[in-house]
Amino acid sequence: MQLTATDLAFAYPGRPVLDGVSLRVSDGTRLGVVGENGSGKSTLLHLLAGDLQPARGGIRRKGSVALVEQELVTTPGQTVGDLVRGTLAGLRALAAEIEAEAAAFDHETGDLRRLSGLLARAEHLAAWDADRRVEVALTRLDAVRDPDRRLDTLSVGQRYRVRLACRLAERADLLLLDEPTNHLDDSAIEFLTGELIAWRGGVVVVTHDRELLDDVATAILDLDPSMDGKPVLYGQPGYLAYRFAKNQALHRWRQRYRAEQERARVLAERLDASYEGLSDEWRPAKGSQKHRRATRARIHVKAADRLVEKLEAEAVEVPVPPARLAFPDLPAMSPGWDAGDPLVELRSPRVVADPWALRQAQDGAGSGRRDGDGVRVDLPGTRVAIPPSGRLLVVGPNGAGKSTLLAALAGRVPLARGTRTVTAGARLGIVAQETALAAGAETRAPALDVVDIADAGDAGPRSGFDAYAAEALELLQRGELDPEHVVPVAALGLLSEEDLERPLAELSAGQRRRFELARALLHAPHVLLLDEPTNHLSVDLVDELTRALIATPAAVVVATHDRRMRADLADWPVLDLSA
Incomplete structure (x- = not known):
């Protein structure tokens, strides 16, 4: 297997994305691709797969290519079984070709080289073991195994796990993965890590998962501009080596600037x-x-x-170094509050799933434990109290109810049993795992109170500035915003003014995620509730955000599957929902 890309450039109408990208992938190469949101990571995968054509530069490929995108576009009526059969079709065609070739083979005049080549290819793909590999991958990734289940009834995360299982069983020469751990819990990530390390061909993985980079990557390509404006290939394996080298480069850049x-x-x-x-x-x-x-x-x-x-x-013209996260100085509590009282508290919460939540369930995004009566969270005798400047780390496998618990703390789902108490005047900032801004306005749940991507009527698509202003007005009308403590969106270092002036629907998934974080900080909350905050964010921002969450005076509740973030927050109190 061999893939070589030389001096690639690509631009969408009016917006250049990639410039000067060169890389080489061969058998045994596991290239991690990182970069800020909107830097072109997903675009690069589509270029390598041949789905897009570069504006400049060239790509040479030898061998088969399989791409696993963040979202799987389905056709009406398509089922899990259809996806599995499509995956196995090529392997079964190869087995049938070998069988036909062997049956018709003439030992005196037959082309032994061709038959040997077919057998070597079958050996490489382990074609006889494909059905078992699919079943194992579906099981280990906690994917839906019912062949009659329609894909359009599954969440984004469930569809992703089905497609990922099929691609792993397919054994392509080059495997291209886009944020593969976003929808996986620890056991599924462990299985994926083992598969990637043992992969016989080449792997290119776009990821924000620092632990996966440390475990898997033999080299890291950073698409963020460097001081000379070009992407940088860091040849040392592992995230820690990359982090050290990049920090040194950023230090020199800022000094020079x-x-x-x-x-x-x-x-x-x-x-x-x-x-x-x-x-x-x-x-x-x-x-x-x-x-x-x-x-x-x-x-x-x-x-x-x-x-x-x-x-x-x-003089030497030095570009402006990348902006740092300017996390606001959030308040721990308002004057006059009793520091001994919790800001928000749940007692013996029980939450039963509603139909919208079942449809939108995604790796815990509104999902929870799915027993026969549809219970998502059931914690009899449990008190979850968040005091001023308090900390809580919520952990557990997919479906354990992490997102549902955060939604209950936020007051966004009704309790079938138990009580929720909030101190008067306490401001809560919430970053849900998936929102209308991330998944598309058509999936909006009225109870989530998410800013629409487009205004009603003829106003047209909203920009980030427009949506941020609308959110501020709504919070002000509800009495949840102190005009003296509004956090300006442009001052956070999360999005450039140019990006904030664009329609939200045109932003990448990561940029929309940054906007959701900005919205949560708008009214200087006393409590931050963050559901999988590392999803879709760049590794640089995740490092900065983790440091900010540790230092902020505000109370923080984090539900995450990110192994490195859990290690960084290991001294926080933990609520484990896996029991």
Whole structure:
């Protein structure tokens, strides 16, 4: 297997995405691809797969290619069985071809090389074992196994796991994965990790999962611009080596940028001083030494021009370094509150799934334990209390009810039993795992109170600025916003002003996720409820966000399957829903 990409460039109408990307993948290569949201990671996978054509550069492929996108587009009536049969069709065709070739083979005149090639290919793909591999992969990834189940009745995460299982069983020469751990719990990630390490061909994986990069990647391609504007290939294996090397590069970049900014400031001051010398303040009085006045003026102008030429020749244009997360200083509580009282509390909560939640269930996004009566969370005798500046880490496998518990804390799902208490005036900021902004406005649940992607009527698509302003007005009307403590969206370092001026529907999944985080911070909440906060975010932002959550005075509740984040928050109180 061999894939070589040279100097790739690609742009969507009016928006360049990739420029100067070169890489090489061969058997045994496991290339991790990282970068900020909107940097072109998913686009690169489609270029490598041949679904898109580069505007510049070329790609050479040898061998079969399989792409697993973040979302599986289904056809009406398509079932799990259809997907499995489509996956196995090529392997069964190969087995049938070998059988026919062997039956018709003439030992005196037959093409032994062709038969040997077919047998070697079958051996490489383990074609005789394909059915068992599919069944094992579906089981280990906790995917739906019912062959008659329609794909359009499954959540995004469930569909992803079915497609991933099929692709792993298919054994393509080049496997392209887009955020494969977003919808997997620990046991499924462990299975995937083992499969990738043992993969006989090449692997290119776009991921924000730092632990997966550490376990799997033999090299990391960072699509974020460097000081010279080009993507960087870090050849050392593992995330920690990449993180160290990139931090060093960013430090040098920021130092160089500050030096050039200082050089520009000095240039401006010296020019001001030089041309100021041409004013009447330094000139000899009129009527005295007239010839010297003109001569000195010309000399001074020439000296200033030479200075400009010298400083400009020495100057190096350094692009602005990437913005850092500017996490706001959130309050722990309002004046006059009793620090001994919890800001929000649940007692003996029991939540029963509603039809919308069942349809939208995705790796715990509104999902929970699915027993016969549809119970999502049932914690008799349990008290979940979040005090000012409190911390809570919620863990458990897919379907354990992590997202449902956070929704109950937020007051977004009704309790079939138990009580919820919130201190008067407490402001809650919520980042749900999946929202209308992430999944599309057609899946919006009225109870979630999510800002629509498009206005009603003829106003057209909303930009980030418009949606943020609408959210602020709505919070103000409900009395949940202190006008003195509004957090400006452009000041957070999450999205550029250019991105905030674009319609939300045009943003990438990661950019929309950043916007959801900004919305949660808008009203300076006392409590942050974050459901899988690392999903769709770049590894750089995840590192910055983790540090901010540890340091913020606000109370924080995090539900996550991210193994590195769980390790970073290991000293927090833990509520394990797997029991």
